[in-house]
Amino acid sequence: MATNQGVNRPPLEGVAPGELRSEEMILNMGPQHPSTHGVLRLVLTLEGETVVDCTPVIGYLHRGIEKILENRTVMAGIRYMDNADYLSPMLNETAYVGAVEQLMGIEPPRRAQYIRLITNELQRIASHLVAIGTYLLDLGAFTPILWTFRDREGILSLFEALGGSRFNVNYMRVGGVLHDFPKGWLQQCEAWCNQFEKNLQELETLITGNEIFEARTQGVGYVDPQQAIAYGLTGPMLRASGVNWDLRVNRPYMAYREVKVNPQVRQEGDCYARYRVRMQEMAESLRLVRVAMDQLPGGPISTRTPIALRPPRGETYFAIESSKGELGIYFISNGSEYPWRAKIRGPSFVNLQILPELLRGHKMSDVVAILGSLDIVLGEVDR
């Protein structure tokens, strides 16, 4: 911390002996730190307040979900997918059952597809709400997180009415969904949508024009479009860098083949653009929920699939546009009730890879600003 007299190190170039000089400091940020979004550990090398280098250390939340999936039947595995990205369980389940359906060649009934779309878009809103709330909390604004959690609470109540559980919903099934909408659910959802439209506007007023927020985020953590593609970024991270890639549009699956999505793209590539993309995506998801509720077809909600499901021998990769990017399941079956392998391609894990690159040269305060804008969930990074 002071001069390093007596420390056996070669003198710095250009520094005369006896002259005051500074030393790099290694700061261990996490795994118990308020704003590393879980149990991420960052080993930062600081020169004053400037970050010289950063080494992310992951694995503190490893629960072996992929291994657990191999030891559960296909139907029992759905529930474990909830815990991978614990902020968007509906999307995880959809990816998993989608992979199994693709392997078995099952097409779920249209109503089930629409129900999946509605729940997925609600889940996307919920996930983005947490992302934006915690991001602003990282930047030191205390109010947005409470407002966003208030709205998210409405979504969780809707899920509770649907699946019996707020968080780990366990709602998707191979070939359809668990229950049809209970009585009055659609009205409740409509009321929530109307309320949320106002609240989103309010949130926008609170955050978007704020000069301190703009000064903190604009130009910080800039990702080049080519760099974004090279690192394999997906989701809002990629679209904020000006690359128009959204699996719901470019590889449409399920009801997205009928309900058209307007992908939200921004060109700036910085933290502010990522925030704006998430805000715009929430508005877009809200529109999709309404469209899907209008077009909601009748009919069965599930194909008749046995509980003891035996997918045929083979392998498949199925990816959906999760709230954080491309969530893919690489599914190998050997014909038994148990998956032989289920590999999760978590968008958080891939998006996290660019962090050291982004942090270099920024100030210590920007570490949380950049990390928050990546919107990682350590449950999905470590699995």
Add this chain to the structure above:
Amino acid sequence: MSGGVVLAEVWWEQLLHGILSWEFLQFVVAFVSIFGFVLTSAVILILAERKVMAWMQDRYGPLHTGPWGLLQTVADVGKLLLKEDIHAGKIDKAVFILAPSVFLAPVIASFAVLPFSPYISLPGGPLATGIVYLIAMSSLDVVGVVMAGWGSNNKYALIGGLRSAAQMISYELPLVLSLVSIVMLTSILLDNGLGTIAIKDIMNLQMAQSWPGKGNPVWDFIFEGFTPWAWFILVQPLLLLIYYTCGLAETNRSPFDLPEAESELVAGYLTEYSGMRWALFYLGEYGNMTIVSAITAMLFLGGWSGPGVAFLTAPGMAIGWQVLGNLLALFYFILKIYLLCGVFIWVRTTLPRLRADQLMQFAWLILIPTTLVNIVLTGALYLVLNALGASNLVFLIVLGVVNWLMLFGFFWVVSRATTASTRRAVAPAIRARQRLAALTTTPVAPQLPEPERAGVTGAAGGGR
């Protein structure tokens, strides 16, 4: 000991004389009442902060301890007093233990010169150099913070302590400079031509001697000593804003709470503290808030002045009315302080935190030049108008108009600065877009052939 006391021969007799004197009793009462006020005020402010923030954020805040959670902070203080005093290993023990006291002592000392009402003021109340004393005390705080940061032997605490040293010293300058113009005003308004830095005199200058309906008892009751059109906020609104902003930075409150930024530095210089030592820092912070608000109230908002105070405390009124008048003054003064503290809380719920370098830029590149320009402008305006033979009233009106214009100019400059930095910030994005446009084959957004998008039947995933 005052000069009137006959000094005894032996030292312990002297000491005894001193301890038994009225002055000593007065000192003890003053100290106890200041400490009581700081403590009570902090407890009330913490509760108010939690409740007001809760209302702004759509939640309830503390509910269960006492009616509407009113006793929550009292219970918290009890808990903190009983908590174990934890010392982490390898701390610099003396520095670590002393730091909270060093932080709190100047805060309590500053209260000595605050006049709470025409008669209720502590022994230091009539101090002729009140403002200088307050500024001196408020700049001593930083020592405690740096000591805490260094003594904790924790990297987060060290960064927090150094940040706060830089921040508090930088913001001290515009804070002082913003008060200079007020002192310049007093030299013009006072007959002696010298001006004053005594707080009570500055407050008296904000009480005009004439008001509409003078002579009518009702109007006299309301307006005697309560003339909001003579408050310095109307003449120097920009300085009020700058002083208050610097006050936010001096007290380490949001959006300048970098030294204890919980999302970056865990708790900054407070990281290793717990129990009552931690609470002393909090006490100091809320005491500081009260001081900053009190100075703002006294220098810009007329201090204790309010309807009925000067009327009731005028010489010749019965003692009962005098007491009532003083209590009213106390009420108005504390009301103004708490309203200004409410602005602190409001700001905290609204704004995110600045970055360290932006914080410094704001102080050195915007606040200090603005205050310097204001000082020069105030003096120049007076010289010009005086040479033209205009009266003080004309000068004040012109200065007020100029200052209000400067206030809007200030907003314009700040927003321009933000826009400029924004343009600089998004420059790489623009360059990248141009580079991408120049490339002919880009991997961006490959469009799939239409048939696959049209949703033909197939597996759920849209085929492989």
